[in-house]
Amino acid sequence: MVRYRSGHNGGASxxxxxxxxxxxxxxxxxxxxKFIILWYTGKVIELYKxxxxxxxxxxxxxxxxxxxxxxxxxxxxxxxxxxxxxxCRKEIPCAICKKPILSGLHRITCSKAxxxxxxxxxxxxxxRPRDKVTSQRALKVRLISVRGRNCERCGxxxxxxxxxxxxxxxKNNNDLLNLELICPNCHFExxxxxxxxxxxxx
Numbered sequence: 001m002v003r004y005r006s007g008h009n010g011g012a013s014x015x016x017x018x019x020x021x022x023x024x025x026x027x028x029x030x031x032x033x034k035f036i037i038l039w040y041t042g043k044v045i046e047l048y049k050x051x052x053x054x055x056x057x058x059x060x061x062x063x064x065x066x067x068x069x070x071x072x073x074x075x076x077x078x079x080x081x082x083x084x085x086x087x088c089r090k091e092i093p094c095a096i097c098k099k100p101i102l103s104g105l106h107r108i109t110c111s112k113a114x115x116x117x118x119x120x121x122x123x124x125x126x127x128r129p130r131d132k133v134t135s136q137r138a139l140k141v142r143l144i145s146v147r148g149r150n151c152e153r154c155g156x157x158x159x160x161x162x163x164x165x166x167x168x169x170x171k172n173n174n175d176l177l178n179l180e181l182i183c184p185n186c187h188f189e190x191x192x193x194x195x196x197x198x199x200x201x202x
Contacts, residue, residue: 058083139164139174143181156183163187 052062054070056079063079070077078084091100096114101107109115140162149159156162165180165187166173182190 056083058087136164139179140181142176143179146176147181151183151186152180153182153186156185158183165190 050064052064053067054065054075054077055062057076058078061079063077065077078087090103092103093099094101094110094114095108096117097110099110101110109118143164144159144162149162150157151162162181162183165182167178167180170178
């Protein structure tokens, strides 16, 4: 088949075009040109089908793979990228219904219903006694309301900078009998006076 091309898209005779010049004869394209174009666009048509020699490791569909590829992957081959992606998942079972969940989600249950069933019977620590507070702010407010706004040792009256001192040096023991509301100077004297390097003979 012989095709012609002109310098413009108008309708002119095949002999010549006075504005754009003579027509140019285009040789026919080789039979593989269409195949190459489809190959790069991802729409290549199979010219022939090979006989299946292995099954997909995930879905079990019979497919053909080169023997060297099967040997390199120890028989672990897939029919598509979807099957390969699913095989790479790391899944854990749901704690209630045993449905697989992606481990990367860091979840124990698969849904709200299973989560509610999983929480059944769990006793949370609520309604604790008021005198067993743990935060330093709540401790300070509690001590100020009970013992006043002055330092318990020197009587300093700037309550905004008063600090809480644990008598037994254990910060986890927040019993009110173990706590003392003192100013920063008295607090530093309690902890650092004996360890000061200036106590040595100079």
